[in-house]
Amino acid sequence: MSDEVTAEILTTHILDLAKNGRRLDGRGSDDYRNISVEPGFVSTADGSALARIGDTAVVCGIKLEPGKPFPDTPNAGVLTTNAELVPLSSPMFEPGPPHPRAIEVSRVVDRAIRAAETIDLTKLCVTPAEKCWTCFVDMHVIDHGGNIIDTASLAALTALTHATLPSQRFGIAETDTPLAVQHFPVECTFTRLGDVVVVDPTVDEERAGQGRLTIATDEAGNIVAMQKGLVGAFSPEDVKDLVERAFRHGDRLRAIAQGA
Amino acid sequence: MGDGHRPRHRGRGDGGRNGPPASSERILVLPGEEVPGRGLRPGPGTYRVNGRIYASVLGLLTHKPPVVRVIPLSGRYIPKAHDTVVGTVTDVQGTFWLLDIGAPRWAPLHMTGTPWKIDFGETAQYLRVGDSVVVGVEAIENTGRIGVTMIGDGLGKLEGGTSVTISPAKIPRVIGRGGSMIQTITRHTGARIVVGQNGRIWIDGAPDQLVRVRAVLSLIEEEGHRSGLTERVEALLRSGDAPSGAGTGRSDDADPDLGPNPPFDREPHGPGEPGPGDGDDDDEPGANAPGA
Amino acid sequence: MGSVGAKDVPVLMSPEGRRIDGRKVDELRSLRITAGALRQADGSAFVEWGANKVMAAVYGPREVHPRHLQENNKAIVQCRYNMAAFSVDERKRPGLDRRSQEISKVIAEAFESVIFVEEYPRTSIDVYIEVLQANAGTRCAGLVAASVALADAGIPMVDLLPAVAVGKVAGHVVLDLKKEEDNYGEADLPMALVPQSGRLVLLQMEGHMNREELAKALDLGVLGCRKIYEEMKRALRERYGPTGASGPMEVAA
Numbered sequence: 146m147s148d149e150v151t152a153e154i155l156t157t158h159i160l161d162l163a164k165n166g167r168r169l170d171g172r173g174s175d176d177y178r179n180i181s182v183e184p185g186f187v188s189t190a191d192g193s194a195l196a197r198i199g200d201t202a203v204v205c206g207i208k209l210e211p212g213k214p215f216p217d218t219p220n221a222g223v224l225t226t227n228a229e230l231v232p233l234s235s236p237m238f239e240p241g242p243p244h245p246r247a248i249e250v251s252r253v254v255d256r257a258i259r260a261a262e263t264i265d266l267t268k269l270c271v272t273p274a275e276k277c278w279t280c281f282v283d284m285h286v287i288d289h290g291g292n293i294i295d296t297a298s299l300a301a302l303t304a305l306t307h308a309t310l311p312s313q314r315f316g317i318a319e320t321d322t323p324l325a326v327q328h329f330p331v332e333c334t335f336t337r338l339g340d341v342v343v344v345d346p347t348v349d350e351e352r353a354g355q356g357r358l359t360i361a362t363d364e365a366g367n368i369v370a371m372q373k374g375l376v377g378a379f380s381p382e383d384v385k386d387l388v389e390r391a392f393r394h395g396d397r398l399r400a401i402a403q404g405a
Numbered sequence: 406m407g408d409g410h411r412p413r414h415r416g417r418g419d420g421g422r423n424g425p426p427a428s429s430e431r432i433l434v435l436p437g438e439e440v441p442g443r444g445l446r447p448g449p450g451t452y453r454v455n456g457r458i459y460a461s462v463l464g465l466l467t468h469k470p471p472v473v474r475v476i477p478l479s480g481r482y483i484p485k486a487h488d489t490v491v492g493t494v495t496d497v498q499g500t501f502w503l504l505d506i507g508a509p510r511w512a513p514l515h516m517t518g519t520p521w522k523i524d525f526g527e528t529a530q531y532l533r534v535g536d537s538v539v540v541g542v543e544a545i546e547n548t549g550r551i552g553v554t555m556i557g558d559g560l561g562k563l564e565g566g567t568s569v570t571i572s573p574a575k576i577p578r579v580i581g582r583g584g585s586m587i588q589t590i591t592r593h594t595g596a597r598i599v600v601g602q603n604g605r606i607w608i609d610g611a612p613d614q615l616v617r618v619r620a621v622l623s624l625i626e627e628e629g630h631r632s633g634l635t636e637r638v639e640a641l642l643r644s645g646d647a648p649s650g651a652g653t654g655r656s657d658d659a660d661p662d663l664g665p666n667p668p669f670d671r672e673p674h675g676p677g678e679p680g681p682g683d684g685d686d687d688d689e690p691g692a693n694a695p696g697a
Numbered sequence: 698m699g700s701v702g703a704k705d706v707p708v709l710m711s712p713e714g715r716r717i718d719g720r721k722v723d724e725l726r727s728l729r730i731t732a733g734a735l736r737q738a739d740g741s742a743f744v745e746w747g748a749n750k751v752m753a754a755v756y757g758p759r760e761v762h763p764r765h766l767q768e769n770n771k772a773i774v775q776c777r778y779n780m781a782a783f784s785v786d787e788r789k790r791p792g793l794d795r796r797s798q799e800i801s802k803v804i805a806e807a808f809e810s811v812i813f814v815e816e817y818p819r820t821s822i823d824v825y826i827e828v829l830q831a832n833a834g835t836r837c838a839g840l841v842a843a844s845v846a847l848a849d850a851g852i853p854m855v856d857l858l859p860a861v862a863v864g865k866v867a868g869h870v871v872l873d874l875k876k877e878e879d880n881y882g883e884a885d886l887p888m889a890l891v892p893q894s895g896r897l898v899l900l901q902m903e904g905h906m907n908r909e910e911l912a913k914a915l916d917l918g919v920l921g922c923r924k925i926y927e928e929m930k931r932a933l934r935e936r937y938g939p940t941g942a943s944g945p946m947e948v949a950a
Contacts, residue, residue: 288735
């Protein structure tokens with residue numbers, strides 16, 4: 146059970162501000178909070194990054210280990226993603242089995258990485274039907290100030306683009322090589338506040354919001370995943386407009402992930 | 406509690422309303438640090454072992470001889486009798502509501518503690534989950550139960566406006582000496598402000614002005630422990646003043662539930678006694694003269 | 698602990714008395730603490746100790762859920778020590794294993810020995826520790842981080858709780874084990890000290906030591922804890938002192 150009930154006057158105030166194109170922290174409806182990434186944050190991982198968007202912080206660690214391919218895809222490696230919304234990160238999260246929110250974040254980020262073919266899984270095959278690389282993408286939310294999805298996705302992409310295949314350690318090859326990343330999906334999340342749809346919501350805006358739409362884009366002009374969440378609605382026109390905004394933001398997020 | 410290992414505690418302290426340290430005595434102490442001196446008595450925020458006094462919380466050491474105490478610089482709001490607080494209704498029951506006032510526990514408000522005549526089961530018609538209220542803290546029981554009332558001047562349901570939350574330790578700086586800081590803010594912005602001792606501040610006014618009030622409260626929270634705060638606040642407010650004078654945004658229609666316009670929460674400080682972390686400049690009489 | 702029959706055991710002690718990373722027997726690894734590293738929590742701290750990276754947060758005192766856990770005359774102290782999947786060499790399955798649960802319990806009890814819990818009846822003080830990168834001594838690093846986080850949260854305590862693991866490596870009693878020393882050494886002894894009283898509130902041991910070695914280990918541990926205590930205080934003074942920022946500190950790279 147959450148520690149926090151939102152004051153209705155705050156919700157009303159956020160919606161009133163939105164009518165005039167304003168937000169609580171002074172941003173415009175199409176502004177992200179301050180974004181930063183720190184690749185290589187965790188040395189025990191094969192690739193890692195700490196990503197911050199405003200007050201929200203997520204650490205992603207990539208671990209690559211030899212494993213067995215799935216029977217129906219003998220020539221492909223295995224990719225698995227998980228997001229931990231640990232109670233350290235928010236008064237709203239309690240210890241215990243994964244909250245549906247955590248499951249949703251994992252699956253939304255996973256969907257984008259997979260659909261975009263971020264990693265060519267056939268390149269992770271070592272011996273068909275016998276041995277392959279398993280790539281674990283573990284996202285650990287450490288501070289929840291709103292918009293976990295975009296922050297986790299940014300952390301994951303940054304970690305993947307800076308990851309190394311530990312071939313030497315597992316006796317699979319003589320030298321380690323970079324993990325081959327061929328596409329660069331990023332998530333971009335919007336929340337409806339009345340008639341205005343704002344990007345990168347804070348916790349208060351998420352609570353006041355009436356519907357959330359997350360759009361994942363890649364560098365080649367493709368939309369690779371979408372997820373509408375929470376209670377609210379978007380028209381097809383809304384969606385098209387948000388897709389354009391998502392491409393613009395996506396290009397900027399991609400540049401941050403790769404340029405770090 | 407005579408636990409052989411853990412000594413008796415003197416309470417956590419009330420945020421400095423009984424007098425601030427003079428600037429020369431403003432020492433930051435950490436839990437476990439010894440308070441030097443003889444003939445001292447341990448006050449809130451300290452404990453005594455074998456005749457020696459130690460700090461128990463992170464805060465500012467203050468002497469009001471012979472009592473020595475520590476005013477906490479962080480942490481949740483700890484309620485004290487006679488505090489005025491701003492809270493949110495988190496639960497509704499047949500005869501009472503539970504309020505989140507940012508304290509370690511929720512505070513029960515009984516239906517007889519309101520100016521309304523309410524029958525059993527009608528509580529939800531008066532206050533619902535998510536409503537904001539101003540209440541007075543009456544008493545803290547040994548069980549930890551926080552008694553609150555909505556009967557009294559300036560107490561009641563809050564309509565409109567919005568709330569801002571800052572660290573309770575910074576509230577004395579928001580109020581200022583004799584209410585001077587609050588007056589400065591309202592003079593420049595025309596906003597209505599109700600300051601809760603619990604760090605929750607209700608503000609109402611024109612949207613443009615509320616943005617400015619928020620910016621000032623943010624500044625006080627970030628910089629409130631440093632000197633020169635008054636100047637920085639006034640500079641911030643002056644830079645936003647419209648040429649023809651501040652927009653008033655003040656509504657002349659007092660909310661009937663609140664009675665007359667809620668008074669600024671003037672603390673019964675003695676003269677020259679704002680809260681901890683006060684800058685040296687604020688100790689000078691002329692510092693907050695109007696006409697800035 | 699002491700991998701019997703392991704191959705490739707590294708050289709843990711040189712003839713000159715230098716350990717695998719060049720330290721002497723009584724030297725600590727590098728330690729840097731940042732108080733107030735998180736925004737949501739009531740109190741927080743980030744510890745970088747040797748190659749460990751540990752984050753701690755404190756929420757409370759706050760209402761207890763579920764209610765039947767509450768105590769009428771005091772606050773309960775709940776601790777959750779957890780390791781991130783990527784924090785160790787071999788990826789760890791997310792979730793609390795038995796080791797994490799045991800560590801959570803001994804840490805909670807250590808804090809309950811120093812927190813003035815009678816101040817807050819019917820509430821819970823929740824301590825969360827997340828290990829982001831592990832290299833031996835994570836429960837001590839977690840305890841140190843949580844102790845600073847508790848002070849940051851304004852929780853009244855007898856004292857801060859410095860903690861360190863002492864061990865025995867190549868027959869020598871040494872301070873602050875790193876990973877290889879923990880894996881291939883002969884004993885591991887984590888401890889937490891209340892500086893004000895000089896007493897220990899956390900003490901565990903695994904391995905082989907005779908009485909002299911144990912006495913030496915305890916003395917060495919107390920000395921180590923006193924040094925760690927200084928860094929804990931420095932971190933809090935940095936945040937709350939006259940030049941400190943009020944907001945959360947940037948986490949150091």
